Amino acid sequence: MVDGAPAAASSAELVEDLFRKEYAHLVSALTRFLGPSHIPLAEDVVHDALVSAMHAWRFGVPEDPKAWLVRVAHNRAVDIIRRERRHRSFLPELATMTALTASIEAALAPAAESAHQLAMMFAVCDPRLNRETHVTMILRWLCGLSPKEIGRAFLVDTPTIDRRLHRGRGRLRQLGRLPDVADLPDIDTRRDSVLHALYLLFNEGYHGSDPDDPVRPFLCEDALRLTELLLGAEATARPEVHALAALFCFGAARLPTRLDEDGVFVPLEDQDRGRWDPARIERGLVHLARSAAGDHLSPWHLEAGIACEHAIAPSVRATDWDRIAGFYQLLAEQAWSPVVALNRGLALAERDGVDAGRRELIALAGEPKLSRYPFYWAARADLERRAGCHAAARENYARAVALSRSPAERVSFERRIASLEIS
Structure with missing residues (x-):
């Protein structure tokens, strides 16, 4: 035995x-x-x-x-x-x-596998269902996670996931059969829903809400797999899909350095770029080049461009911050959000100086979403530290610690507080 x-x-x-x-x-x-x-x-x-x-x-x-x-x-x-x-x-x-x-x-039969999964993906991303339900159904029926695993990933109970799946099943029943994606009259609207759902799926893998498992590479892999599946069919292959695939490749290339040996998040400036996956970066560059067809510049193009600049730069100092700040400005004009504004402020701090970045971030203090976002306060603290204002930095790091969602985040912020004591 x-x-x-x-x-x-x-x-x-x-x-x-x-x-x-x-x-x-x-x-x-x-x-x-x-x-x-x-x-x-x-x-x-x-x-x-x-x-x-x-x-x-x-x-x-x-x-x-x-x-x-x-x-x-x-x-x-x-x-x-x-x-x-x-x-x-x-x-x-x-x-x-x-x-x-x-x-x-x-x-x-294996030959029909791609067509079946495409049909399923476009069916579950019905525009009349919300994107939380889209992601839930993708995780269940296209990634194989159980309702319990999905609930744990998004910090909701299993009955909540079951209700989302129930709503999804109810909508799918109205279809009768899963049609070929080329036959969908609203394929463009559905494609938009699919891409947003895959973006959320990748983000959950890259830096999710599960406190015990905040980095789940297999979710990133699934998001990339499903995105590239779209590129294999004429009806769903579009430049913005290549852009999203590029974004995922650049992000996935950095996964080996996201956490240290103790499971703590490593800031970008401290990551060992020699451990980034060069094959993934090259794959991302190919997708980015193919995304340039046409004259439409989507938010996915802009995010992929930002990720590309980080991926190809030999260091933080050598990064082309002027291009990144420009991409963020265009992204803010197309799809403004508090997090986009936060990242734009950090790019300005690198391009125009710490004081310029501090002004941008302080101006965002009234945003409700950022008030509960630990990385906003950590970013504020980083800029205060660089400006030599250690008391303000310590206060902002403490707020980040209090709002941290996992030990991986909390210990990372605590280490930065400790570094102030010895600097």
Whole structure:
């Protein structure tokens, strides 16, 4: 039994990882095949496949675990549909078992995977649902997170997530079937919703609200994967999608240095740029170049341009702050927010001097969102420290500590207070 324990643990980890990766393929394929009103049925099929894998793989993982899981999902779907047909008319066009099994086989085929996930993503990002619901449904049905995991990520209880999913299911039922994205009459509006949802998803992975796990790289990976999925279809490939993919690549390149060995956030100026992922930066540059087609400059283009300047600069001092400040000015004109204004102020501090930045940040003190945002007070403190006003810096760092959402943030701010004592 002792010898078998590590193998069992390894199998359990493999099942968990495979389930999350394949969940999107299986649920979106079955939903498209069965219709959105049968999402619970699709989820049951995939859940049963997971349970079967957990039992069957305890003493050995199959040579092709993905194919095994797909086959079990196929068989389970056939069994459930056969049972359901005894009670009511269920997919009447599948009059024979041969037609049924062939149709499920085609639905689960790898060649159809991208089309199914695109259809699912555009369906869940219905403009009549809010973006919190969009992100919740993407995390559930396209990233494979459980309602409990989603709730933990966004600091809400599981019943709240269940209600969002219920609203989403209700809207999807009205569609009847998941259409091809090219057939959607409101594809441009839906694309905007999709991109905003993916942006929120990436941000949750890059610096989320879960106090125990504030950096979740796999969410960043999922956001990038789904964004690049859009680029693989003519109906959804647009310059602004390349811009968003570029933004994600530049951000993902910095993930290895976001936290130190103690799990504490590392400020940009202290990050080891030698550990940034050069392949990701190069990939981002390719996406950014392709985003230049057309004459529309979206907020995603501007944010990607800012991220690019940070990614290619050898140091904070050598960063082109004039370009960054210009991008932030354009972004503020297009899509002003308190956080955009905060970052613009920090860019001005680098370009025009600390006093210019301090004036900008002080002018934002009345913004309700920033009053509860720890990084606003940390930014104020950083500029006060650089100006030699250590008492004011200490006071602002203390406010950042009080508002911190995780130990990773709190300890980072406490270290900066400690550094004032020895400077």
